[in-house]
Amino acid sequence: MQKNTVLINKAETPAGVCPFAHGAMAPATTDPHGCPVSSGAEAFDPFDSAYQADPAEVLRWSRDDEPVFFSPKLGYWVVTRYDDVKAVFRDNTVFSPANALEKITPSSSEAESILKKYNYGMARTLVNEDEPAHLERRRALMFSFAPEELLHHEPMVRRLTREYVNRFVNEGKADLVNEMLWEIPLTVALHFLGVPEEDMGTLREYSIAHTVNTWGRPTPEQQLKVADSVGKFWNYAGKVLEKMRDDPSGHGWMKYAIRRQKELPEVITDSYLHSMMMAGIVAAHETTAHATANALRLLLENRSTWDRICQDASLIPQAVEECLRHSGSIVAWRRVALEDTEVGGVKIPKGGKLLIANASANHDERYFEDPDSIDIFRDNASEHLSFGYGSHQCLGKNLARMEMCIFLEELTKRLPHMRLSDNQDFKYLPNIAFRGPENLFVEWDVSLNPEKTAPEILETSQAIKIGAPSKEAVFREVVIDQIRHEADNVIGITLKNQDGSDFPKWSPGAHIDLMVGEFTRKYSLCGYNDTPNTLDVAVLREENGRGGSRYIHDTLKQGDTLKIKGPKNNFRLDEKAERYILIAGGIGITPILTMADRLAGLGKDYCIHYAGSTRSSMAFLNRLEQDHAGRCELYPKSEDRRADLKTLVSAADATTRIYVCGPDRMIETLEELCEHLPEDVLHFEHFAAKTESYDTSQDKAFELVLANSGMVVTVEPGQTALNALKAAGVEVESDCEEGLCGNCEVEVLEGEIDHRDNVLARSEKSENKRMVTCCSRAKTHSVKVAL
Template sequence: MQKDTDHTQAAETPAGVCPFAKAAMSSRFTDPKGCPVSSDAEAFDPFAASYQADPAEVLRWSRDDEPVFFSPKLGYWVVTRYEDVKAVFRDNRVFSPANALEKITPFSSEADAILKQHNYGMARTLVNEDEPAHLERRRALMFSFSPEELLHHEPMVRRLTREYVDRFVNKGSADLVNEMLWEIPLTVALHFLGVPEEDMGKLREYSIAHTVNTWGRPTPDQQLKVADSVGKFWNYAGKVLEKMREDPSGNGWMEYAIRRQKELPEVITDSYLHSMMMAGIVAAHETTAHATANALRLLLEDKMTWDRICQDASLIPQAVEECLRHSGSIVAWRRVALEDTEVGGVSIPKGGKLLIVNSSANHDERYFEDPDSIDIFRDNASEHLSFGYGSHQCLGKNLARMEMCIFLEELTKRLPHMQLVPDQDFKYLPNIAFRGPENLFVEWDVSLNPEKTNPEILATHEAIKIGSPSKDDIYRSVLVDQVRHEADNVIGISFKNQDGSEFPRWSPGAHIDVMVGEYTRKYSLCGYNTDRKTLDIAVLREEDGRGGSKYIHDSLKKGDALKIKGPKSNFRLDEKAERYILIAGGIGITPVLTMADRLAELGKDYCLHYAGAARASMAFLNRIEQDHAGRFELYPKAEARRADLQSLVATADANTRIYVCGPDRMIEELEQLCEPLPDNILHFEHFTAKHETFDTSNDKAFELVLANSRMVVTVEPGQTALGALKAAGVDVESDCEEGLCGNCEVEVLEGEIDHRDNVLARSEKAENKRMVTCCSRAKSRSIKIAL
């Protein structure tokens, strides 16, 4: 595969039809629309020990079969797949955060009376406030979270971390949660807010009650104690805020907010400051404490990864990002529908409450390759949803990243030989939002502490870069293990990791980015995905191409060291269909062959149709004959054989999937033939870019109206929509930036698009509902998009 483009059309559920009725008929419950609730949905309990221990695994059934379901126990619609969770986060016009801080377990009248006695009056905050008030306040208060301002806190975080590790480094054992991870983020949070030193102790004492109050399931007796602590927390936070008003000249966020209040009294009100004071402590404390505890457990359980970051501290930011994806501290968040709508093809009524499960989305194999493994070279790890997405994305995300990097650097430097205490029982405080172990017991041989023989290691540290690691810095170092002839003008190349380790598992249709010389090119993996030690690609020499394939053919040899990115996939195989038609043209055989391998393994009904110029130029013929005997047809042009695509498509029904990779003319013909069929039948990937030339001389400026963010962004001539959005500070994912992968696609609500991508199908372009922002432009003066 020279260049890849994905088109995977999702199955749609007709409006008003229950998509899971067949599986749900045995249920005793129905959802608010009267649709039967499946037995799995009926049994779902977010407070169960199994869910607290591994929420993503417990919800695997949902991601696979019922990605949006109604939970009778909660009274919530539960959303579990990546794209659906992201869509809900993105659209705060339809999905309000108003219930984000609503008690999941209503208090008793006695507990409510206690809160009333304390004059508890928690108001809206950045977490649960609707537009336009939210964005106006967010913009007014963002300064303290800028990279420059966050760097001012680095010395304090390093000093605290050093002091806490000093206390136990020579003991040989520790509970990292109670002796370090719980205390430091809280102290950092209080310093960040600007809380006076003398008030930190009391606020520490009260802060945990807020979590139990909002997201937990306290018993009636516990509710009374929690209510009293929450009330005291509220009142004490108010007193501290008043003390800060007397002299708001410090660098704390609350002090900055007090100063801003004088400029914007209607935007930053007294009640708002009081509520943010209390919510800010919890938000900056527990999320970071739990996330670091989760990360350390993961890394210590994966010795190879732990050893890697001990040996190379520059990998720590990548490890932090991958741990945030794999086991972030925020399990799920909440929204409420402001109108009748749909999520994942399921109708959600106005007023419907949604539990959007970030932790499940981060393990969705439709988006992340081998999502249950730890892979610090995963170059899309930062696309996790642990911090949310869109205009309500966590403001403090980069403060948390900085703390986690410093914690890991100190521990890997001073205690690289640290291990988890065997057979410990990890326990979690039952709540639907935050997750982290209550204890993390570790041990080590003090005599092996590196600083005993090399005290100089304490004098240096890695430079902190605020934000997520750049994709440009994330790659695998590999060696060329073999270069072999596959067909005329086609070579096969095998890669192995330089350190001899295994590659992550990859799915049929996946690809890697090969970085060699001055070129970066995408190639489909075409080996056997059961071989974890080797990655195989095939490269067609293109004399009229852009030079990458010729350089590889002429220069690459066994033993060469180079970099790759991936594996990752934009071309996924739906394994639930009954019958498959696989079509490959030329080098397009590479992803299609791995799909055939998988279908053979599953015992599915499939046939592989492979067209090429001549047998001598068609790669993998021996393998196809060996592994897919009786399941393939060859169409060498030199033998006057041509695939009858019309006849192939005519055999397709609703239970058939057609997968094709090949020349544009082949894909365009199939698109035309499949137009009368349901959208989910045809899936394709281009193996070359179209290299279509667009006349850019008449490009005019246009406006992007961001419906959810209430922003207007101007795209100048010569500038891409993606570039304009990023320049405006709007988070938009991107990868190839050539209109090939579709990662930067946005939903279009109004306006006409000048489509210049190689991603969307003809029917999708005609619908005018999606835009690939890295290359496409507006035909109209402005377009409205769902961001």
């Protein structure tokens, strides 16, 4: 299966063109280009209570209709879709993090005077520093974040968690934020930094003040109090740092940094250490405290999911990752454009400030299926942007993951019957960056505490794996409810969850991965997507294939259990066009059928053109006749009927969408016929991997030059670019690793590619601006990529 990856839904207005007729309206509010802003953009206010409560929902209109907009109230361009947010994070040569710690609300002169009194001088940190200084310092200070180093903190986190739960486990109620979730991450943060564990209450006050000072909207009166606390925080950080200088031996990131300063005095400066001390205290605990509170609220509101992880603690890492995606603690981050550029087809001027909305991106249905639900079996959950992406991705992400896993393990083990208290009003500290409830009230029946009858549970614990759960470990176990004949050599398989629960919602064009025997194969969903407790696929037996379909046909039977991944969608239907031409070849009817179902439900103008060898080999003919009568043309080759593709697409224009799934030859012909049309007209998906074989014996080594870091990675003969990058510690997302899904695609800046994928369109391959790293190679000695 495959997508035409260039086809990302875009606003209907051409890139860089103002969608408003300037002469037809008075530009009451305009963006920096002089173009009137939309009503949604004009109304957007990140300090509004609705946005604080649910930023992704408030920005839904933007993801759907105006994914990049200018906010007059902020003076920022707001970026809301996944691909655009990720692209901004990735490109730190065009988008500088210099404004990440800039005050969103300018301080009054009185507040500045207070800060000056304390000699406040917050300088650049890892968060807001440009290259090459950022990467040089990051590399110098990475040691403390290595997996083996982070594991040293596990016993302390477990001990603290046990002690704090002991305080309230027999009380029957608690405010988890104030009685656990704020203090433990702060203590861990101090321990990680090597800071003395004292003045907890004062540090909490300082931390809140720093957040409000940088990302909040304090009143003039509040600014004075905030400035005083921030100034004291600055002095506190300086005093602790000086104490450490007297004896920098022992554990702690800051002590390690002081030792490294002696080796690299020009890289790790005094001002840098002072700023990192203060920023580290905030960053290392506040985001973890908020993220855990968000996760617990989400899980307790989704009781079946909570019960599931209570019964099977091995699912907790998956739950953590999905909670970070759904309700992460970092709502948005900031960048500034260093040159005139474009994001999502919108022109951003040099000096333009961007608010990149992580929370919105994590709910983008163009990337995550059914994004508003919580699904701990979502195998791409770890691709969330809650920790950022690229060279500035959060250094402490794996420490946060470890803490969250231990918190959830202890609470699910000791208080599985815990529930949210009724009628509580969740409040959030108004700011543009961090989000978490100020209180989280829970209650339970003490008489039901498991440790009263099974005290041995207190001695159990799950092994901690540092990092996100492996994709290979994230799958659903399902049962085959039915196997039926659909056509010659085609069987239909209906799957159900073992416990009878519903599957996540899925959209037309979605697929699942069937994991059977030693095979993993992708199959489009072809049932009705309004039957939530079943999933249906159709499998064509391919005698000359790679063996997976033969195994499925010969081995599987009703009642068998197997593993699946998904649903996922790389072949998404654009529902905003005026008319649709749906073309299927053979088993390619499976995704096309679900698209036709959706278009019929929307009342759209569509037609289906379905080609096959014989009628008996063409699946779902009865369903097509029943549900799409009058809109379907059949072309059985045995009846000497051939689809005239040229005629079928001759009337297509910019208001048309053509979706095709079928053999390579059919798709290649349609690419030729549609070359004169706008790029978002033709969408395609192959139903099989490329049958063309490449003579890999002639492959030569080549170099990948990473633009953002200057790193050079050598790709040896017989090695994929993807594996070479991963071996070098470079994070690149991947899925099928067969050149089918496009998840591992990278942008090419220089060099010529030997394209071996089934993802990119012919026009994209000729442009030579993208590379599918799991299979393609270089024709030139080196290739420069945007990594």
